[in-house]
Amino acid sequence: MADCIFCMINERKIPSTIVYEDDKVLAFNDINPVAPVHVVIIPKEHIANVNELTQENAAVLGDIHMAAKKIAAKLGVADKGYRLINNCGADAGQTVFHLHYHLIAGIKMGAKIV
Numbered sequence: 001m002a003d004c005i006f007c008m009i010n011e012r013k014i015p016s017t018i019v020y021e022d023d024k025v026l027a028f029n030d031i032n033p034v035a036p037v038h039v040v041i042i043p044k045e046h047i048a049n050v051n052e053l054t055q056e057n058a059a060v061l062g063d064i065h066m067a068a069k070k071i072a073a074k075l076g077v078a079d080k081g082y083r084l085i086n087n088c089g090a091d092a093g094q095t096v097f098h099l100h101y102h103l104i105a106g107i108k109m110g111a112k113i114v
């Protein structure tokens, strides 16, 4: 989708540090990391957020979770732990409207919302 930052990263129109890629999923370091490990995992297909999931495209959530598992192992944080976070919509703080999960690790995390 034109003028979507994450589509542009996927198309290599905007540079990023890619940490994982397969035919369905791309993952890259967040430009503004909140922890030593902060990876953004996206479907290559443009889906704005969870509200835009359908029976036809929802299988990519499994692909994203499989990617998260591989990335955590590759970056050496699988055993110590990590959080996978999705912000959906304005009240949740979503700023980029291309579905994504934050993989955050490398610090002992503090207060949990849930």
Ligand code: 5GP
Residues within 6 Å of the ligand: 005, 014, 016, 017, 028, 029, 030, 031, 032, 033, 040, 086, 087, 093, 094, 095, 096, 097
């Ligand atoms: P959200 O707030 O929508 O859940 O997360 C969007 C994330 O994308 C933020 O953590 C932000 O730092 C990251 N981000 C925004 N623009 C860019 C960019 O151009 N490159 C990279 N690597 N990350 C970005």
Ligand code: ZN
Residues within 6 Å of the ligand: 001, 004, 005, 006, 007, 008, 045, 046, 047, 097, 098
């Ligand atoms: Zn997009």
